[in-house]
Amino acid sequence: MKHQLDNAIKIIKENGYKYTKKREEILLFLIEENRYVGAIEVFDFMNKQYQGISYDTIYRNLRDFTKMDLLEETELMGEKKFRFHCDVSSNHDHSHHHHHFICTSCGWTKEINLCPMDFFSEQLPDCKIESHRFEILGKCQKCLKK
Template sequence: MDIKQDLARLNALGYRVTRQRRLVLEVIRANPCLQNVDDIFTQCRGRDESISYPTIYRTLDMLVEAGMARRTHFQGKNWYEGVMSSHHHHFVCTECGATVALAVCPLDFLKEDLRAAQFEVHEHQFELLGICKDCQSNQPKGGVLL
């Protein structure tokens, strides 16, 4: 879906499309990595000095509600990404914030167990937190290298 389709979808859902809402959407769509509110604010502020944190928070909430952004919580922060591709999860570096998409959804391997437990999943999140190759040289060993 391109930006024009996203904006039309927001209109169809009854949201007013403002210049600043469009800017936040452009910023999260332009970066394939997870971004926190500070990252998004810095990028938006570089293009529009009048944008504020409350505007960004409200816009991100709206985009998540509209299904155009995903929110993930780790390290005490909310992280966001634009929804442009299929469902996926991440390896996340706890040092630098680098993210790598997982090729498969781990929930696929649990379907039989879930059926046996008669458990119906409505939503899930799965992130592996660790240290990327670039940051490992500065860290003591202690994790599992697979």
């Protein structure tokens, strides 16, 4: 966890942003949660420690972290959700290609080390695929038991 945080702070500085304790706390929260969370969850957590912090400040930091590729972003039930990027490394190389199962109830996430793009590439031989996004949505075992 410390390694992930240290690398994230380094990337923040490399992108011309200042280190702040609040940014560190946001990142730590996301690292510890290890799931997709909404901005309101991050706001609620931060507001307990920093009374009066604005929702806009939280959301702006989440967007900035996403642009720096520190966070992954998805949309669940019409709401943007964020999670700490699985592959933040010291050289910021996201070479481990994978996808996720995401619980639509709690946001729990599991890596899926399989990509269906080979199939789609075969189906589109005269096209150039520039990007893709693949997520499996459902209920995790814990939420199914509730």
